Amino acid sequence: MKQYTQQYTKQHTQQYVKHPAQHRPARPEGLALRKGTTAMPELTSRRGLLFGTAAVSAGVLLAGCTSNESDDEPASNDQPAADDKKGKQVTIGFAGPQADHGWLNAINDNAKSRAKKYEDVTLEITEGSNDTAAQIGQIETLINKKVDVLVILPADGKALTQVGLKAMRAGIPVVNLDRIFNSPQAYRCYIGGDNFGMGLNAGHYIGEQLKDKKNAKVIELAGLDNLELTKQRTAGFDAALKNYPNIKKVARQAAEFTVESGQAKMSQLLQAQSSFDALWNHDDDQGVGALRAIEQAGRDDFIMVGGAGALSAMQAIESDNSVLKATVLYPPTMAASAIDLARALGQGKGVSGLAEFEIPSSLTLYSAVVDKENVKTYLPTGFK
Amino acid sequence: MTQPVSPPRDDTPKLSSKAEPAPWRAVVARADVRTLSLLGVLAVLILIGGITKPDEFLDTRNLQLVLTQASVIGVVTVGMTFVIISGGIDLSVGAIVALASVWATTVATQDYGFVGVLFTAVLVGVGCGLVNGVLIAYGAMVPFIATLAMLASARGLALQITDGNTQVVTIDGILDLGERDSYILGVPPLVLMFAVVTIIGWLVLNRTTFGRRTVAVGGNAEATRLAGIDVRRQRLYLYLLSGLCCGIAAFMLIILSGSGQNTNGNLYELDAIAAAIIGGTLLSGGRGTIVGSVLGVLIFTTITNIFALNNLQSDVQQIAKGAIIVAAVLVQRRTANTT
CATH class of the missing domain: 3.40.50.2300 (Response regulator)
Structure with a gap:
């Protein structure tokens, strides 16, 4: 696993350095969030990346190698920890459906507590709504407020595609959470369950x-x-x-x-x-x-x-x-990951643990089976 | 759809048949023809269930199951029937059930044990009914609007209390009531409660001044007022009654599901109204029976049961439900007209 990661990292770093369209410095070593890459949706068209169990276990997507020492460090940690250092201030707008049952409630909690963790993140959270028209209105309000990044968990993915497009056209990158929009143009990054x-x-x-x-x-x-x-x-x-x-x-x-x-x-x-x-x-x-x-x-x-x-x-x-x-x-931890992604997008950084300069355009989480053998590991992620 | 009341078999023209009804009609005449037609519909459903799934459907356990599933919404429907007969409507029943069930299952309430839960559920139901009643009777609000407002706020409050979580009941005395061991002579306690509420409802509607006043208010409120009856107070009592039924239903739902959740009682208002309408209660008020409403509930529950036993999916179930509402009302109207 370790070896594989290294190889993979090297190859891809080289590829990227050689890429004619991008005159980038060589990849800084092991930074959790890489500076110098801006959120340009057109650069990353690669979709359908599927992540393994590690991604699920504790929302380890942006898991944390925060050291600057060496590439040899595997990018995995038990605690989900992106670069905690204070960066550019980012205002993230969050719009979800009405949290009327446990899972959606856990989504809200995950998003809120994750945002609270970062000093540089201000979370603008709308009152949840299951009504498509009401949610469109809420998202438009967030667009008008000129938030830096939007995280949207639509009540109905297809029905909210237009407002996603509108945000993207207004220059606000959208992180589409779980219920996917109809068009890839309506989001910069999709993250959701499988x-x-x-x-x-x-x-x-x-x-x-x-x-x-x-x-x-x-x-x-x-x-x-x-x-x-x-x-x-x-x-x-x-x-x-x-x-x-x-x-x-x-x-x-x-x-x-x-x-x-x-x-x-x-x-x-x-x-x-x-x-x-x-x-x-x-x-x-x-x-x-x-x-x-x-x-x-x-x-x-x-x-x-x-x-x-x-x-x-x-x-x-x-x-x-x-x-x-x-x-x-x-896993409802996907909401915490969405906040991480939104913050990285807002600060123009990439994510750790991958060779890519850019945040992937699509992340599908793995649905692990929890039984008696491994239940202890997952117990902390269980929602009420 | 088979009609329980078929046209007279004699070959005399219709006019004369009306003047001289067939002998069996005399027996039937006193009973409500609509109720009989409902029994017919139910009989047809039982026939369908018995033919398609003889082993699973015609089974004591299934009868217990159907009646148990009918009991919670049944109690709500009894209260709703009173309100509709009086010319009103209560859209807040589902939300009140939800609010009462979550309020009664908070950790703080559960500390007071069985009685605490029961008391809270009933009190919350009556409290919501009181607000509805005061707004409608003395605030001169249209019932549709007042109860719609209650629907929204009660659901909101329920969500606020639970925070979206499922509140599990830990009191054994309550949980045991939903178990097989506590069946009394094969009758689940929930069904017994439903039966008691139904009987009391029937007595109140048919054998008391309160019942006659309810019908009078629904028939012609102005005439009732001129006859010296306090229409406003009557209306207040009716919404209180509906709230009370919701409180009892909430307690029953807590027994049944072993928990309180803010999504409880989802769309009960529509189910209860549909059951009352099928049961022959006029939406405009002035007419209706408890027996009819209860039969309406049983028809709905039986349909759901038959569909589930035959493993038909919810889309088919919904289509059939709609069709049966129309069919039942049409059958009723025809049988009512031929009398």
Whole structure:
């Protein structure tokens, strides 16, 4: 890993130095945020970079090698620490949906606490709204206020593309968080979770658990069906299950991410399926209700895998006294990373740990599976 | 859709059949024809469920499940029925359920145990109802606007209290009520509560002055006032009653889901209104029955159950729900007209 990083770093540094269009000094060694690179969206068209587990574990995207000593230092640390040194003042505008459930609430908390960490960051946070028109209005207000960088978690990615474009045209770089805009022109950098991958990893985990079982039956408790992310999660789950010919998905019902709906839909599923071997629940919030329904029905003849990574779910996995055996992450730490990216963009710097001069245009996080083995590592990232 | 009340089988022209009804009609005449048509719809649904999933649907556990799922929204609907009969509307029921359920499950409230939670849930419900009632009765606000305002503020307050978190209940006495062990002769306690609320609601509407005044206010408020009835106070009581039902429903929801969350009671107002309308309650007021509303709730819950058992997805469920609302109302109107 270390060697690989070095090689990779060298090659790419050279490439960049040779690049005719950019007369840059040789790459400064090991700086977490590199000066001299400005936020020019047209320079970085490379997209679809996929990051490994490390990225997830603690929002280590900008993880921190803050030393100036040597390139040989691997850019990984347990604590997410970008360059903490005070830089140019940056005002970051943050617009998200209404934080009406645990995950979105954790998104807001992550963004706020990350911004507070930096002396040079002022966070302009709007009141969250699930109404597209209201959110457009809020973002336009932020544009008029001339914030330096915008972080937008749209209530609906497609519907807010226009306002993203508007900000970019006004010269404000946009960090698009999680729900992606329709057009790459509407953001400078996208960072978000991997819904397809979440389903994929859940499917593979269940597949491995039931590998030796003949005619295994699996059911799925999905989230809100009118969201694209739910479809993607289901597609990933189905794709993974195709690798295990002994497993069949026998039922799927969609809840609404709420405890109440989780309880209601799960109790119906339990009634419909008198026996099955595994259950994947898309969301740990509705999982509270699902677990309640399972308890009420007195069932324990299957394993359950959750989604998102709520604290309560991780605690249940740790204590290992319910059907819940694992959960697939959808890390809310991405909001903290988005603030890091926005700050770097505002200060015209790059990020550490990569050879690139520029901030990538797209970052997709990895959905790690948390089970009893590794739950201790992830427990601090669990959200209420 | 099969009609429970088919046209008379004699070959006399329609006019004479009206003048001389078939003998079985005499028996039926006293019962509400609309209620019978609802029973018909429910019977058809049960038939569909029984044919498509005989093992899972026609099962004691499934009956318990359907009734339990109906109980929370059912209690809300009873309160809503009173309000609609009086010519009003309460859009804030879902938000009040949410607020009451989160207020009653905060750590501070849970310190007071079972009684504390129950008391808080009911009190918050009644308090919100009181605000609604005062604004509408004495502030002369239109019910639609006053309760819409309550919807917004109660949801906001609920969000503020929870901060978006799920508040898990840790009191065993409450959690146990949702478990199988506490079923009384096979009847879940929640269903029992629903039954008690329904019976009391029916008695109040049909056997008390309060009930008759409610219908009178809905039928013609001005005439009622001229008859010497304090219409304003009656309205205040009605929104209080709706709030009370929401408080009870919130407590039941806490038992059911073992938690309080600000997303609780999502769109209950529409479900409750739809159930009341299907049940034959006039949106303009002056007419309606508790039995009809409860049947409306049961119809909705049964549909959801049948669809889930057959593994049909939520898009199909929603389409069917809409179609069934229209069908039920049309069937009712036709059967009502032929009487």
